[in-house]
Every structure is written in C-alpha cells, then in structure tokens.
Amino acid sequence: MGKRCVLSLLAVLLWHVGMASELADTTWRVESLEQLNTRSDEVLIGWDGRELYFGRLAPTARLESGKRWFLENREDFTSNRLMGWSEFAPPNPTKLMANRFPSWDALGEIQHAAIDAERGVVVLSVWMKDGQFDLFMAQREGGDWSIPRALDALNSPHDEVFPNFYDGDLLFGSDRPGGQGGFDVYRSNRTDLFLKANPLPAPINSVGDELTAVPGGGASGSGFYVSAVRMAGRGGVDLWWMGPAQQPSASDAVILGMEIRHRREPLLNLDVSIRERGGKHVFSGALDEVGRVAIGALTLDAAVEVRFEANARKSSPLPDGAVCHVYEQCEIGSCLDSPWPGWNHIRSYRLEGGEAFVFDLLPLDALGALNRPSDIDQSLLRGDSEMWVGRFESSRANLAGNDLQEFIEWLKSYQNLDGHWPNNLKLLIEGHTDGNGVSSDNQDLSMQRAHHVARVAAQLGVPEDRVQASGFGSAFASGRDHQDRRVTVRWVLD
Numbered sequence: 001m002g003k004r005c006v007l008s009l010l011a012v013l014l015w016h017v018g019m020a021s022e023l024a025d026t027t028w029r030v031e032s033l034e035q036l037n038t039r040s041d042e043v044l045i046g047w048d049g050r051e052l053y054f055g056r057l058a059p060t061a062r063l064e065s066g067k068r069w070f071l072e073n074r075e076d077f078t079s080n081r082l083m084g085w086s087e088f089a090p091p092n093p094t095k096l097m098a099n100r101f102p103s104w105d106a107l108g109e110i111q112h113a114a115i116d117a118e119r120g121v122v123v124l125s126v127w128m129k130d131g132q133f134d135l136f137m138a139q140r141e142g143g144d145w146s147i148p149r150a151l152d153a154l155n156s157p158h159d160e161v162f163p164n165f166y167d168g169d170l171l172f173g174s175d176r177p178g179g180q181g182g183f184d185v186y187r188s189n190r191t192d193l194f195l196k197a198n199p200l201p202a203p204i205n206s207v208g209d210e211l212t213a214v215p216g217g218g219a220s221g222s223g224f225y226v227s228a229v230r231m232a233g234r235g236g237v238d239l240w241w242m243g244p245a246q247q248p249s250a251s252d253a254v255i256l257g258m259e260i261r262h263r264r265e266p267l268l269n270l271d272v273s274i275r276e277r278g279g280k281h282v283f284s285g286a287l288d289e290v291g292r293v294a295i296g297a298l299t300l301d302a303a304v305e306v307r308f309e310a311n312a313r314k315s316s317p318l319p320d321g322a323v324c325h326v327y328e329q330c331e332i333g334s335c336l337d338s339p340w341p342g343w344n345h346i347r348s349y350r351l352e353g354g355e356a357f358v359f360d361l362l363p364l365d366a367l368g369a370l371n372r373p374s375d376i377d378q379s380l381l382r383g384d385s386e387m388w389v390g391r392f393e394s395s396r397a398n399l400a401g402n403d404l405q406e407f408i409e410w411l412k413s414y415q416n417l418d419g420h421w422p423n424n425l426k427l428l429i430e431g432h433t434d435g436n437g438v439s440s441d442n443q444d445l446s447m448q449r450a451h452h453v454a455r456v457a458a459q460l461g462v463p464e465d466r467v468q469a470s471g472f473g474s475a476f477a478s479g480r481d482h483q484d485r486r487v488t489v490r491w492v493l494d
Contacts, residue, residue, distance in 0.1 A: 028203050028223070031086040032232060033239040036079055041237040043074070043162075044227040045096055045112075047214045048476075049281060050273065051078045052088060052225065052239070053096060059236045070111045070161055071127060080284050083296060085216060085223065085241040089284070104148060107136065116165045117443065118470050119190075123163040123170060124148055133159040135172060137194070143444050153195040154188055162212035162227075170194060173211040181207035185226070203242055206230065216243060217281060255329035257294045257343055260308065260351070262322040266291025269311040270318070274304050274361075286311060292340065294329075309356035320353030326361065355483050358387050387490040390453070391482060394434075397448035399456075399487075407453065407489070411460055414491065419461070425491040427462055429453050429469040434484040435477030446471030449487045 036042060036054065045053040055074035077091035104110075104124075111125040111133055120140035125133050126148075134155040136148035154160065156176040161183075163172040168190040174197075175183045184205040186197040199205055204213055208229040216222040223243020229236065260267040272293050274283040282304060285293050298304065308324070310317055327343035335344045351357045388410045390403045399407060414422055431450035433442040450469035457467055477484045 027245040028242055029245045030203055030230070030232075031241045032230075032234075033086050033088055033225075033241065035088045036077075036091055037234040037238040039235045042227065042239045043237060044212045044214065044225055044239055045076070046164075047216070047225050049217065049275070050284065051080055053078050053094075054091075054227075054239060055096070067131065067133070067159065070125075070133060070159075071109055081281050082284050083282075085243060104138070104145070107148060112162045114163045114165050114170075116168060117447075117472060119168060121165075122148075123151070123165075123172075125161045125163055125172070132157070133161050135160045135163060140443075143440055145440070151194055154186075154197050159183075164212060164214050166215055170197075171200075171213055172197075175209075180205045182209040182229075183211050185210045185213045209237065211237060216241060217275075255295075255297050257292060257327045257329065257340065258306075259290075259292045259325045259327065259340060260287060260322055261291060261325070262319045267318075267322055269316065270308050271311050273307045274298075275307075276304055304361050305358060306361050307356060307358045308351065317355050318351055318353050318357055320351075322351040322353075324349045324351055355480075387488055390487045390489070392449060392485040392487070394436075394481070394485065395445070397445060398452050404456065407456065408460065411457060411462070411489075421462055421466070422491055426466045426468055427454075427457055427489060428492045429457075429467065429487060429489050431469070431471040431487045432476055432484060433474050434481040435474045435479065436481065437474075439473060443471055443473035446473050453487050453489060 033052075036052070038056065040059055041057045043055045043057070045055055047053070053076070055076050057069070057072055057074045076094050076096045078094050079088045079091040081088050107124070107126050108129065109127040111127060113122060113124050115122045122138050122140075122145060124136045124138070126136050128134050135151040137151055138145040138148040140146075154170075154172075156174065158174060158176040161173045163170060165171070166187070170188040170190070172186055172188075173183045174186055179186075179199045180202070184199045186199050188194045188197040200213065204210060204224055204226060206228070208231075210226055210228040213224045213226045215224055223241055226240045226242055227237055228240055230238065230240065233240075258272065260270060266287075268287055268289065268291060270287045272283070272285050272287065272295075273281070274295065275281045282298065283295050285295070287293050306324075308318060325339075325345055326347045326349070327338075327340050328346050330338075330342055330344050332342075335342055338344060388407060390399050390407055392398075393400065398404075429450045431446035431448070431453075433446050433449075435442075447469070448471075450471050454467050454469040458464055474484070
C-alpha cells in the first residue's frame with residue numbers, strides 16, 4: 001500500500017457510541033487480537049470501521065528510549081476485520097504519516113494527530129522542550145489551519161499522547177496521577193469546552209498501561225479497540241477489543257452463505273463485507289474459487305447491509321446483471337441435491353454493475369408477517385441499494401448534468417404520495433477526493449462536494465435538520481482517481 005495520512009485517516013473516527021450505558025454493564029469481554037499481536041509492542045493508530053491501523057516496535061525500544069519511544073520509527077500495518085470483533089486478517093505493511101502545515105512550523109515533533117472533520121478541529125500530541133508530550137488544538141480557517149494552541153486545562157506535568165475523537169469528545173492517554181495506574185485513557189467533553197478530563201472506568205483502564213482507545217462502531221455493544229499491557233497478552237503493549245458480553249439466543253441465529261453468479265458462471269475476486277444498519281461490522285471475507293462464501297451465524301432480527309466490491313488485487317468491476325444467491329445451512333445430511341449441497345436457497349438479489357454494489361439483506365419472513373395499515377399504504381420493503389454514488393471531474397465541486405439528474409430521481413424515489421420523506425431517517429452525505437494535491441485542499445474540496453449535494457436536497461424539500469454533510473478529503477483514496485472523486489448519499493437512522 002502507498003503512504004497514508006494519519007491526520008486525514010482519523011477523520012473517520014467520529015462514531016456515535018453509547019459509552020455511558022455500555023460501561024455500566026459489568027459483564028464486559030476483553031479479547032486479544034491474536035492475529036495481530038506479537039512479542040513486539042503493537043500501538044493502535046486508527047480504525048475506520050473496516051480496517052485497523054497500527055504500528056509495531058521492537059520490545060527493547062520501550063526500555064531503551066524512555067519517553068522518546070513514542071517518537072520511534074515503527075513498522076506500520078493495516079488489517080481487515082473478518083468476523084466478530086476480534087478476528088482479523090493477517091496484517092499488510094503500509095506507511096502512516098502525519099501531515100504538517102506551515103502554521104505548525106514552531107511546534108516540536110508531532111507524536112500523533114487526530115482530526116474532527118465535521119467540526120473543523122485537529123488535536124496534536126507534541127514533544128515539548130521540557131521533555132513532555134502535551135496536547136495542542138487548531139481550527140480550520142478557510143483553506144488552512146490556525147496556529148495550534150496548547151490545551152492548558154488538559155495538559156499536566158506528565159505526558160498526554162495518542163489523541164482521538166469520539167463523537168466530538170476527546171480521548172487521550174496520560175500517565176498523570178488519578179488513574180488506575182501507569183498510562184490510562186481519559187475523556188474530555190466537547191460540551192465542557194475541553195476544560196477537564198476524567199479517566200474511563202474499568203475494564204478499559206486497569207493497573208497496567210492503556211495508551212489509546214477508539215470506539216469499535218456506531219451501534220450499542222460495539223465496545224472499544226484499545227492498546228494496553230495486560231497479563232493475558234503476548235508481551236508488552238498489545239491490541240484488544242473490550243465490549244459488553246452479548247450472547248444472542250442460538251435459536252435466533254441462522255448460518256448463511258452467499259454465491260455470486262453471472263450468466264450461470266461463478267464470479268471470483270470479489271470482497272464481501274456485512275455490517276448492521278447502525279454501523280456495527282459483522283463480517284469481511286472474499287469469494288472462493290467457485291464464487292461462494294460461508295458467512296457464519298447471523299441474527300436476522302433487523303436489516304444488515306451487504307457490500308460486494310472488486311478485490312483490490314483484481315481491478316475488474318462487477319458485471320451488470322450478476323445475481324447473489326443467499327443460502328441457509330441445512331441440518332447434517334439434508335439438502336444434498338441443492339445447487340450448493342448442504343445449503344438451502346432462500347432468496348436472490350440482482351446486482352448492478354460497477355466497482356461496488358450495496359444492498360440490504362432484510363429479515364423478510366418477519367417483516368412480511370406485519371400487516372400494512374391499509375391497502376393504499378405505499379411503503380416498500382426495499383431490497384436494493386440505499387446508497388447513491390456520484391462522480392466528479394478533477395477539481396470540480398458540482399455534479400455534472402447527468403449525475404445531477406440521476407441524484408434528483410434517486411432522491412425523489414424516497415418520497416411517498418404525500419411528498420413526505422422517510423420517517424426517523426436522515427440523509428448522510430459524504431464527500432471524497434482522489435489522492436492528488438495538497439491534503440488541506442482535498443479536505444476543502446470534499447466538503448464543497450458534500451455541501452453542493454446538500455443544497456440540491458434542500459431545494460427538493462428535504463429539511464435542513466435532516467441532512468448531514470461531511471468531507472473526508474483523500475482519506476479513502478484508492479489510487480483509482482475517477483472512482484475516488486465521489487460523493488456518497490444514503491438514508492440512515494436519525
């Protein structure tokens with residue numbers, strides 16, 4: 001993989017997690033990320049809901065370098081989550097770098113940077129001349145960042161490292177007194193103007209060292225990914241998932257598999273990811289040599305979002321008209337005459353061509369049993385994609401005529417006969433750019449693209465308070481420039 005910008009990457013870490021209610025649950029699980037941990041030190045850099053970004057340092061570095069360990073050169077890696085919260089694919093090497101801007105030239109070495117793109121704020125951990133790490137904050141002013149100011153109310157005579165944003169609040173690690181021992185993770189509320197910080201309770205913090213924490217997802221029960229020293233680890237600083245122990249009834253879960261075919265031939269080289277509508281990641285994998293993937297047990301008490309996209313190693317797009325067949329695993333010895341022996345076909349979805357296709361796998365049996373209020377009720381159980389993607393020419397902030405008309409037609413399809421929009425949903429608009437140019441310019445352009453689409457939605461009658469527009473710059477640039485210059489639009493739970 002090419003170089004990535006941690007500053008832009010961490011813009012995606014704006015998850016909405018019910019931390020207070022989750023931490024009140026005393027039955028939390030603590031799971032080691034076994035596939036990623038080694039006898040070296042693993043430090044968490046970021047998490048975008050699909051890939052985990054982390055660094056690895058030799059165990060002797062922490063003992064020999066003292067506080068400078070936080071600035072040591074490290075090996076950087078990414079890894080896709082496969083199943084559950086703690087099962088990850090073997091890591092791939094990459095290189096993560098924090099941007100610097102002219103207004104930051106007077107600062108010392110930057111240990112870590114986190115950006116809240118929605119609110120235009122960046123927080124930096126900086127090496128000071130007195131041998132400490134302190135937190136600084138800057139705000140976006142036009143196309144540049146302001147001169148960073150020290151967060152004096154949060155800084156202490158000790159170290160503040162690895163800042164991350166959590167729904168506008170600030171999480172950071174510190175070895176100040178008042179924690180449970182060593183480094184602990186602290187939270188400072190945006191609504192309190194970042195004037196005070198409190199340590200997170202157990203099990204996130206312990207008598208060992210906790211350097212950094214990021215929320216695992218947007219749904220209740222998502223927990224946190226944490227870099228910490230724990231007795232059950234591989235040695236030194238390891239990666240962990242910590243979250244509520246939720247044990248769904250086995251009777252509610254079904255073991256599902258999927259098969260993708262085009263003109264009766266299996267499709268290969270496709271990646272598959274599944275997440276709950278609230279954002280919780282469920283599964284990641286790839287089709288096998290016959291175009292199939294066994295997903296495992298899913299509890300279909302609500303819709304889950306299924307995404308197919310061309311494997312990064314093979315750039316061929318999905319052909320139009322491919323079909324996804326969904327299967328349920330039968331009892332041992334049953335369904336042997338099925339096209340997929342041992343599996344029972346339960347439904348199919350037609351896929352549109354392109355780089356990726358997203359659809360909702362609905363619990364149709366449960367929803368179909370619900371009575372509609374009347375025969376003229378026009379509500380639909382949609383099985384197609386609820387995400388619209390628009391492309392842009394280089395440096396353009398507005399949709400071209402064809403794309404603009406396509407978006408208008410897509411958006412109008414969600415109005416009922418009375419002209420009302422979907423209840424309890426908001427329109428989430430996210431702008432992106434390719435990886436060319438200056439990071440700050442890309443951030444501005446992505447926001448302009450998102451706001452352009454938001455203005456079109458407002459002109460069509462979507463209330464402004466039900467539209468959320470964000471820009472992510474080149475944080476998700478794949479190197480395919482035409483595909484990267486985009487805006488995505490979808491209805492999500494409000």
